[in-house]
Amino acid sequence: MSTSRDDFGIAIRSALLQKGTRQKFSLFVLILISLLIFILDASNLKPIKVLRSIFNDGIYRISAISSSPIKFSSATKDFFVNHIFLYKENEELKEEIKKLKKEQLSSTYLQTENKQLQEIIKLEKETSFTSVGAKILLDKNSPYLNSVIINKGGNSGIKMGMPVLSGGNLVGRIVEVNFLSSRILLLNDLNSRIPVMISPNGDQAILTGIGKDKPILEYLPKNFEFNSESKVYTSGKDGVLSSGIPVGQVTFDGNRIAAMLYSDPNQIVLVNVILQKETDNEAN
Amino acid sequence: MAISIKNFRQNFLRLVPLILLIFICISEFHTQFYLWEIFSFNLQFIIIYYWILRDPSILGYGFVFLCGIINDVVLSLPLGTSALSYLFVTLVAAYVRNATVRPTIFTDWFTFIFAVVIGNLISFYLINNFTEMNTGYTSVFYNTLFTFILYPFFWGIFELYKKTISLRLHD
Numbered sequence: 001m002s003t004s005r006d007d008f009g010i011a012i013r014s015a016l017l018q019k020g021t022r023q024k025f026s027l028f029v030l031i032l033i034s035l036l037i038f039i040l041d042a043s044n045l046k047p048i049k050v051l052r053s054i055f056n057d058g059i060y061r062i063s064a065i066s067s068s069p070i071k072f073s074s075a076t077k078d079f080f081v082n083h084i085f086l087y088k089e090n091e092e093l094k095e096e097i098k099k100l101k102k103e104q105l106s107s108t109y110l111q112t113e114n115k116q117l118q119e120i121i122k123l124e125k126e127t128s129f130t131s132v133g134a135k136i137l138l139d140k141n142s143p144y145l146n147s148v149i150i151n152k153g154g155n156s157g158i159k160m161g162m163p164v165l166s167g168g169n170l171v172g173r174i175v176e177v178n179f180l181s182s183r184i185l186l187l188n189d190l191n192s193r194i195p196v197m198i199s200p201n202g203d204q205a206i207l208t209g210i211g212k213d214k215p216i217l218e219y220l221p222k223n224f225e226f227n228s229e230s231k232v233y234t235s236g237k238d239g240v241l242s243s244g245i246p247v248g249q250v251t252f253d254g255n256r257i258a259a260m261l262y263s264d265p266n267q268i269v270l271v272n273v274i275l276q277k278e279t280d281n282e283a284n
Numbered sequence: 285m286a287i288s289i290k291n292f293r294q295n296f297l298r299l300v301p302l303i304l305l306i307f308i309c310i311s312e313f314h315t316q317f318y319l320w321e322i323f324s325f326n327l328q329f330i331i332i333y334y335w336i337l338r339d340p341s342i343l344g345y346g347f348v349f350l351c352g353i354i355n356d357v358v359l360s361l362p363l364g365t366s367a368l369s370y371l372f373v374t375l376v377a378a379y380v381r382n383a384t385v386r387p388t389i390f391t392d393w394f395t396f397i398f399a400v401v402i403g404n405l406i407s408f409y410l411i412n413n414f415t416e417m418n419t420g421y422t423s424v425f426y427n428t429l430f431t432f433i434l435y436p437f438f439w440g441i442f443e444l445y446k447k448t449i450s451l452r453l454h455d
Contacts, residue, residue, distance in 0.1 A: 015378035030349045038364030059357040067311040142359045
């Protein structure tokens with residue numbers, strides 16, 4: 001018994017301290033260095049933050065370059081797939097145009113009516129945003145975080161918490177800002193929580209990421225019902241995100257009520273980071 | 285001239301596992317898929333475990349540490365998290381190498397479960413206790429499971445590769 005314990009001790013000690021023929025460091029030293037780096041990074045000291053920010057910018061650029069073969073192969077595949085389904089898509093789009101033309105007529109009437117009503121109740125009119133366009137540098141998922149990195153950072157006025165849109169729809173918010181790059185936490189990430197409003201009834205809920213493609217809607221009112229017209233918008237109740245940004249369509253995901261996002265977080269290429277809101281007067 | 289080209293080729297082939305490991309850590313190479321939501325695996329663990337166990341001269345401990353740091357930056361984890369988990373996988377592999385006389389796929393595979401569980405537990409513990417990030421038990425569990433299941437497949441590929449470049453086991 002004691003012999004086998006000795007053998008175990010010898011093998012572990014040897015594995016930890018021995019340097020092989022071409023090894024320059026022992027495992028023990030490297031584990032100690034890793035621990036030290038971890039403690040320094042977790043301490044959130046300002047110099048360490050600045051250092052990490054510079055380090056992040058450098059690594060992200062190298063990552064973007066090294067990912068180009070993967071991006072190229074993915075783009076080639078998409079190109080062929082798109083061409084295969086082009087005819088079918090064309091037919092569908094024609095149908096959609098007909099439908100939209102019909103809806104446009106009623107929409108114009110509703111817009112006019114809405115404008116009149118807003119004037120009556122003197123609501124603050126927020127109709128446009130000042131935004132900065134950015135390109136996705138790196139899109140890598142892990143069991144821990146669903147996020148993407150964009151090529152704009154603090155130098156473009158981006159700050160923590162700013163909402164990010166793709167095609168006019170919300171896709172996430174900024175959670176890390178470096179000088180030349182930033183990280184977007186996607187809506188489907190486990191850490192994402194967004195206060196939302198569901199039209200047409202105006203029900204309030206929290207859109208919670210669960211690590212899958214459809215985030216779920218939590219804290220819905222009792223006897224909540226939805227149909228194909230039920231859409232999810234930001235409510236702006238957190239005071240960070242603007243209200244009325246389109247998010248997705250209410251749907252079922254298994255036995256849970258979820259949102260089918262308008263912008264697929266796995267397909268985004270270009271995004272707009274909302275820097276600030278503008279009122280109607282400023283926009284004009 | 286012919287000898288130097290042969291040496292270059294031999295040296296380059298020996299560098300391929302290291303290049304692959306760095307490429308996986310730094311690029312957009314996906315091992316987490318939405319097509320089948322529960323499927324994800326940790327290819328870095330497999331590469332590190334296999335090559336440290338079979339030929340540590342190919343993959344230096346310093347490079348394993350460096351890849352961990354790069355992975356932390358790319359995935360926005362606290363610096364040192366992946367480095368620690370990779371180094372513990374390395375530790376298990378180095379221990380198994382010291383303790384076993386004649387390694388087989390079954391001994392490798394059986395001991396790999398300890399490496400992958402320890403590696404993922406370290407990441408999970410550090411992230412849950414020292415950051416504000418939430419992590420799902422299930423996604424980490426499935427990641428561990430599929431990494432374990434896929435090991436023999438990559439073991440076969442790496443064995444073939446090792447035979448192709450006629451590596452000699454030493455250290």
